[in-house]
Amino acid sequence: MNFASDNIVGASAQVLQAIVQSNGGALPAYGNDEITKRVKAQFSAIFERDVSVFLVTTGTAANALALASAVPPWGLCICHQEAHVIDDECGAPEFFMHGAKLVGLPGVGGKLTAGTVSAYVRGLPKAVKQMPPKALSISQVTECGMVYGLDEIAALSQTCREHGLFLHMDGARFANALVSLGCTPAEMTWKQGVDILSFGGTKNGCLMAEAIVVFNPALAEALDYRAKRAGQIISKGRLIAAQFEGYFADDHWYANARHANRMATLLSEGLAAVPGVRLAWPTEANEVFPIVPKLVDQAFKAAGLQYLGWTEASLAEDERVGSDEALIRLVVSFATAEEEVRQLVDIARSAVSRQAAE
Template sequence: MNFASDNVTGASPRILDAVVRANGGAMPAYGADPLSATLQARFRAVFEHPDLAVFPMVTGTATNAIALAAMVPPFGLCLCHQEAHVMDDECGAPEFYTHGAKLSGLPGTGGKIDPDALDARLAAMPRHVKQMPARALTLSQATEGGLVYRPDEVARLAESAHRHGLSVHMDGARFANAVAALGCTPAEVTWRAGVDILSFGASKNGALAAEAIVVFRPDLAETIEYRRKRAGHLLSKSRLLAAQLHAYLDEDHWLANAAHANRMAARLARGLAEIPGVRLAWSVEANEVFPILPARLERGLRAGGAAFHHWDSSSLPPGEAVGAEESFARLITAFSTTEAEVDAFLDLARRCA
């Protein structure tokens, strides 16, 4: 009953099989192999964009950091949600790769940036050489609170950013879960809504270790190839990375995996909501569940072998709070989570309650 993260799972058998198939024989190195050579065409078809550039990566941290480095100069500022992964969980990697740029947080319930707060911040930004100018906005899709931005919400935030001269980045570590939840096309929630660069995640959703920087603006793509190499993230055996991404996209495997994880989260949320004393902080839209639990229930769950994380309560909805005898938790389901695992957790919770 491990609901700590979708990083705790192994890889999808389909993707592992693809890596094994790509492993045989000799192929050119550093992305000159046939699998890497055809990857860009695959992404252009998925995103319905004839000119996008794609750069395979291994870690989400490097993917975000290198993408932001292409958008924000050392003297610049990147706006994000105050709980964004890029600010709280990447050990200063964006600042390091940008050679000194800063991240500045904005409020919003459930990890979603409040558009009025963004407008207010941009309108109040100083225009003096003594202050860092804002040059990029980054959105997490899905958010750290498991909520998703609809295409119109992305467009609203992107329009404000572009109007003030900012580029727009999307941290899509759980992009597949968001697309599966929205039922829209990848294009509708990215470049057609104003996103300039997407960090396309796969490792949380069945890949062994695979991400990609997807660039929709050719002028921003120019330096990323060099930045990736200089940072030590151009793999010599790139075919094994490309094989994962091909298998991930084949027959919409990425969306099937994400849809399953989302269904398991919905099943978990329904069951928790029926337990006395438990309430959900906000609706469950992707594969993350955020319940406020009686402290007694949380202790019983952990004693019974359940794994999950405490969570910060700073982006709870107005009027909501975690009481003295309560705990705020995050539970995440994955492509490999089974109904039996969810039901076992819920049975334990009912007994503890």
Template structure:
């Protein structure tokens, strides 16, 4: 029962089948094949407009290269202080931005608000000694499992427009957010002012397939060369494209995300009903962040349930992790079985009952 992340499982069957079909025979290298051409056209259909698409193998590559295209070496890019780009990518964005800086801002649930971003921008010195702000990046879903609503995205975009900033979305769990909001990809991105997107698929069924999707054509200039210099123009590029064909076919990506979100809600609801357990943040996608009594935390681990401890820096102001408690993270994937969720809940209920009887 492993809930450490949604990138610990392999690829889904439709993705693997598409990969096997693409594996047969010889095709032009470095993205010159028909499968790559088809998938780029498919992205245009998905987003309801012409887009520039650059296929890469990892989310770190997508984020770092996307940000490098919108932030010059002397520039500043704002993000949440717990965002993946600043906390989990070993400085890759700043490396590929050639010295540009990430500025981490606070926010409940790892979310940025338009008010907070605007206040930060207004407070920056305007002298040449200060790196000028050039971009904003948000995580959809956030590192606390929350989903930016359409109005929130639009409000952040308005701040970006007012200050001449580019707006990037790290969509590592893009499909999970779409399912939660019940909107279209276009409505969650360019129709709300997003300029460039890191489109994640690896966490939701692909083997290793991500994409940089550019809505503002001026930002795509030179990205192909940036990708090549970063080792992300793959000779057998059709094998990345093929994964995405299998991913999109018959709305498979939506099905995967719906499954993960549904089981995460089942887990969150079950845990939150136990004595002494509460959720640090609501379950809005495929992650669950319960605050557990120490005895229950130990019991779950003793029974082989795997999950990560988590930071409490973005909890609501009226919430805290008390002595003898632990804030942890469970991540549910497209491959998680409902019986695994029910088994975890059975273990937790039994442990809570024993604790109450002592």
């Protein structure tokens, strides 16, 4: 059983079928085909307004190009200290920002607060020797599996407006956050002041399809050129667009995310009922972060489970991982079976029961 990530499974059958259906015949290249045009119009319908859409193949490309459109080479982009853009993209955002820098701030559960961001910006020297902040990037879902509420996004947006910052949302798990909040895509983005979005599809059923969705027209002007220079204007672009067509059809993307979130809830509740296990952060989407006795960690490994250990940097001040404990990350996907979840919980329960019987 593999709980290492939600990008380890293949594409969903519906997305694969859409690719096959789009494959036959000759169509204009480089995104000038009718499928791409339909998908871009569908993004506008989904977000309830005209948006500029740039289809790319990876989340790293989406984040790097989106931030490059918002931050000049002499600027700063603020993010959480454990954000994917600063921790897991090999400097790609800074590379495409041509020298601009990312600065990470602390926050419980991978979240930033408006107060933390405002205090940091107000504390910066106002001189030409200091790189000025130009954007804020937030992860939705965060790296600790938490979801920003609409009021939290609105508060961060207000802080951005006060300090002249653009607001970027890294939505690698956008659909999982959306169904968690029970709101519309518009309500979670531009209606709360988000300027630009990295819209993820790969973790939720696509083969390799992400999008940059631009709500602030000032950020769209150069993105075609940036995408081309980054090798992200694909000659057979219809095969990227087709994935989104299958993804959106019949609300397939919502169904996938609902299933993944439900599996996470089942996993979270099951583990929380095992003596000695507690959750580092609430389970709000499709990731679970339990703090388990080391004997449970060892039992998982002995059973061949695949998962990751996790950092304690974003724990609440009164939370600690003991010397006989381990903090781990378990991720479920649209393809996770309920039986897999129950087996994992049974392994944990059995390990604790054996120790109690000794």
